[in-house]
Amino acid sequence: AGYRRVNRLFAQKLLPLLKPEDLVWVHDYHLIPLAAELRALGCGNRIGFFLHIPMPPRLIMAAIPEQEWLMRSLFAYDLVGFQSETDVTHFSHYIEAEAQAEQLSPERFRAFNRTLRVGAYPIGIDVDDFVRLTQAKEGRETFLRMREEYARRRLLLGVDRLDYSKGLPQRVQAFRALLERYPENRNSATLIQIASPSREDVSAYDDLRRQMDSLCGAINGDYGELDWMPVRYIHRNVARRRLPGLYRASRVALVTPLRDGMNLVAKEFIAAQDPADPGMLVLSRFAGAAEQLKEALLVNPYDTQGTAEAIQRALTMPLEERIRRHEALLSRIRKLDVHWWCSSFLQALKHVEQDVTG
Incomplete structure (x- = not known):
């Protein structure tokens, strides 16, 4: 009514x-x-x-x-x-x-x-505007700071609302499977997961937050070293002008919702990349963006082992293949922009x- x-x-x-x-x-x-x-x-x-x-x-x-x-x-x-x-x-x-x-x-x-x-x-997104954000002062500062701080690491990045449709627990479990199955990533790969607060007065979201706290804490406790924390879990908003630099500094973006209408983070990540050395997008096949972004590595987010294998493929993908895939992805999001x-x-x-x- x-x-x-x-x-x-x-x-x-x-x-x-x-x-x-x-x-x-x-x-x-x-x-x-x-x-x-x-x-x-x-x-x-x-x-x-x-x-x-x-x-x-x-x-x-x-x-x-x-x-x-x-x-x-x-x-x-x-x-x-x-x-x-x-x-x-x-x-x-x-x-x-x-x-x-x-x-x-x-x-x-x-x-x-x-x-x-x-x-x-x-x-779509405004690709040219996002590229300008990447090259702006805050974007460049964030990129340089992340590159300096993680000079010995390869960054994996997730940027989402804290929402049960985004597949965050499954994503963290896939990262754990990566460390278990491919031990060369230990002390090497770091997942930065930004989960912006969302509807915190709803009990289901409170349960999700506790689950994420537990999963991330367990990985850091089981695999962390004195000089390496596998997961950096950030439960707060990050300024939009900083995100392009964070995207650009990341080797892999994990956009793995259980279901999503489109998901523009995937397109923002593509726009922010260095064309000469682009990062790789791991994308849920259940995001609307998957119909357009076929050159990404498409995964079933419910299959944590399969997602772990796709992350490993992204981390080890040759430069030539990454460039070829990125060129096709960037061309498409430019053509079909906002x-x-x-x-x-x-x-x-x-x-x-x-x-x-x-």
């Missing part, structure tokens, strides 16, 4: 501000019913929606209470965008099976007496064939 009430209030406040030619772009699951509320008030503008989180597979979506109402609400939009082709597939399978939607074309469906266009519009994402979605919304019968 509160969800509906907030969206109704949002629509009531927004409608008087709209001009007939305005495009309305609504973002994320918090506001799924907004278009339906606007239509009920007589809004005839083109309205688009973008889902930043993953679209659940059909049977999981069908388990959500009032899921039919949510889907009916999505059909009040003219265009719905998803992060990946996998998300589009999940959506189309759901509406065809559960809502008996008719597929009019590869991107157009009809259900609930409305016609809807759907598509994948993977979100400006492409914005303009491609809005152009599609601007030219979408509106359903005048709905």
Whole structure:
């Protein structure tokens, strides 16, 4: 009831501000019913929606209470965008099976007496802006300080919110497996894991924090030396202007969520690298970014042994192969950057064939 009430209030406040030619772009699951509320008030503008989180597979979506109402609400939009082709597939399978939607074309469906266009519009970053951050004073200072402090080490880096979707315990367990199976990394490889505070008033997050404290402490206790700490676990925010230097100083980035809509850390890491000696990205196949970043080392984050093997491969990968992979990754995130994402979605919304019968 509160969800509906907030969206109704949002629509009531927004409608008087709209001009007939305005495009309305609504973002994320918090506001799924907004278009339906606007239509009920007589809004005839083109309205688009973008889902930043993953679209659940059909049977999981069908388990959500009032899921039919949510889907009916999505059909009040003219265009719905998803992060990946996998998300589009999940959506189309759901509406065809559960809502008996008719597929009019590869991107157009009809259900609930409305016609809807759907598509994948993977979100990107501002690559040039991030490169400038890497070369700015704070970025360079961080890079030089990390290179000096860890001159005898190879850095592995994780940057996440402390969230149970990010696969942090599995990542730490994979690092432990790396030290067990490949002892040459002892006293050599250091994992810096930044886990920014997130929803700390929720008990599940408190449990996750205690689990991470225990796992990281156990590795440091079992493998640490007087002059080497295997894991540097940082449970606080790190200034964004410092992150590019940290990315650039790292040999390997571990982006291994259990599920993620996109994950822009993966793209930021690529943008920050030295093209002449780039670090390697180890990426979960369950992140939306995996559809685009196929030259990364893709892993199943639930398979800690397999992830450990991928980390070892990243640490030992020849320079020539790292350069080749990085060139392909950088080219793709430049082509499909945040400006492409914005303009491609809005152009599609601007030219979408509106359903005048709905």
